[in-house]
Amino acid sequence: MHPHPEPPPRTAVERFDDRLTALGLAGPRRRDAALAVLVAAGTLAVLAPVVTAPGPAAQLGLEPGPTAWALGLVTVQNLLLALRRTAPGVCLGLTVALQLAIAVVLPVGAAVRGPATAIAAGTCGSRLPARRAGVLVGVAAVVDTAVVLTGTAVRPSGSGDVPLGGVGEVVVQVLSAVLVYGGPLLLGVYLRTRRRYAELDRLHTAGVVAAHRERADAAVARERARMARELHDVAAHHLSAMVVQAAVVERLVERDPAEARRTASRLREQGRRTLHDLRLVVGALREPGAGGAEGESPVPGLAELDALVEQARELGGPVELTRRGDPGEASPVADVTCHRVVQEALANAREHAPGAPVRVTVTHGEGRVAVEVVNGPARGTPPVPGGVPGTRGFGLAGMRERAQLVGGTFEAGRTGDDGWRVRLVVPHDPGPETGGGRA
Numbered sequence: 001m002h003p004h005p006e007p008p009p010r011t012a013v014e015r016f017d018d019r020l021t022a023l024g025l026a027g028p029r030r031r032d033a034a035l036a037v038l039v040a041a042g043t044l045a046v047l048a049p050v051v052t053a054p055g056p057a058a059q060l061g062l063e064p065g066p067t068a069w070a071l072g073l074v075t076v077q078n079l080l081l082a083l084r085r086t087a088p089g090v091c092l093g094l095t096v097a098l099q100l101a102i103a104v105v106l107p108v109g110a111a112v113r114g115p116a117t118a119i120a121a122g123t124c125g126s127r128l129p130a131r132r133a134g135v136l137v138g139v140a141a142v143v144d145t146a147v148v149l150t151g152t153a154v155r156p157s158g159s160g161d162v163p164l165g166g167v168g169e170v171v172v173q174v175l176s177a178v179l180v181y182g183g184p185l186l187l188g189v190y191l192r193t194r195r196r197y198a199e200l201d202r203l204h205t206a207g208v209v210a211a212h213r214e215r216a217d218a219a220v221a222r223e224r225a226r227m228a229r230e231l232h233d234v235a236a237h238h239l240s241a242m243v244v245q246a247a248v249v250e251r252l253v254e255r256d257p258a259e260a261r262r263t264a265s266r267l268r269e270q271g272r273r274t275l276h277d278l279r280l281v282v283g284a285l286r287e288p289g290a291g292g293a294e295g296e297s298p299v300p301g302l303a304e305l306d307a308l309v310e311q312a313r314e315l316g317g318p319v320e321l322t323r324r325g326d327p328g329e330a331s332p333v334a335d336v337t338c339h340r341v342v343q344e345a346l347a348n349a350r351e352h353a354p355g356a357p358v359r360v361t362v363t364h365g366e367g368r369v370a371v372e373v374v375n376g377p378a379r380g381t382p383p384v385p386g387g388v389p390g391t392r393g394f395g396l397a398g399m400r401e402r403a404q405l406v407g408g409t410f411e412a413g414r415t416g417d418d419g420w421r422v423r424l425v426v427p428h429d430p431g432p433e434t435g436g437g438r439a
Helices: 012-022 028-052 054-060 064-083 088-105 116-127 130-154 166-255 257-284 302-314 332-352 395-405
Strands: 319-324 358-365 368-375 409-414 420-427
Touching: 028 064, 064 088, 064 116, 088 116, 088 130, 116 130, 116 166, 130 166, 166 257, 166 395, 302 319, 302 332, 302 358, 332 358, 332 368, 332 395, 332 420, 395 409, 395 420
Parallel strands: 319 358
Antiparallel strands: 358 368, 368 420, 409 420
């Protein structure tokens, strides 16, 4: 089983977003309003000392009245950035209109421009379709340039200098429009494209995670259905034995009461184990509709490991089986669980490490049985993934589910030589006190 994909670590932008939310700035309206206030305050703090100083004001021909109007218009222009994401087209139009008003209020050559028009142009590129954003920003740039060039042609400069005029003035204004409108527009389009790809990547990752979980759940459901069929056969075996023992008690109750009592005691113990196994069946049958012909064959156990190992050898791999300790009296549920875990572990070794030596060890002791399957590293070129999609790659999920069902412990992981190790320990009699058989 491959683990579920871990979510990617949080980026600096996501952490900054969390901090803004903690400060109460949740949603685009509040955040844009806060940005507008910051930009307005910063612009005013930078421009006011420059345009009100006696030296620069006299050089540019600025008078106190128009200068105050220009600073007020720049402040309002920056505050309009509060609309930049909720109404980007309107925000761009209003900021350009106020920029034209500033150009009319101040003398030629002393125009003041804040960052609002550039930010509005960039927002249009990042929030609107590329074609629409290009048209809006292009119109704004043409209007801005045309008004400035017209004002330069009909009005003298405030400093008394002769304006450039002609081609030189046109080139200067066109370059200014490209820097103020074209650059932010391209940056906004780039950010929009990158954001769109990031969103598609997140959707793809979410789809992969959902598909992975769905395949894992389906694999576990198939394993539970197979366990239910096996446990059904175990319960049927118990009930058959109980019927035979009940018939014996019926015949001995008058001829040999003592033997009848002993047989009844064994019958009671058999009934207790049968009830527990039936509870395991109920725990396994959580999903309806499981069926198939697979449950028609006899339920295997540890006694059939020799045949399983021999079959694995015939499929092309050196497999060694070692038994330790007194086998004891393992319950049918524990017997089946150990066999199935070894079977799945051998299949995994054959698929992921073909040709590697495999060692299977079965150890009995203290009312428990432990099975361990260790394979070496893969030899040569790893196999090309194939088979029926969704049927392989989740074997560990089924093995772990079986271990939990009978109150056992399950471990799986890599060895020091890049091999793989699977270990299962289950009690001989997984009674209710073990935690198995969850209902």
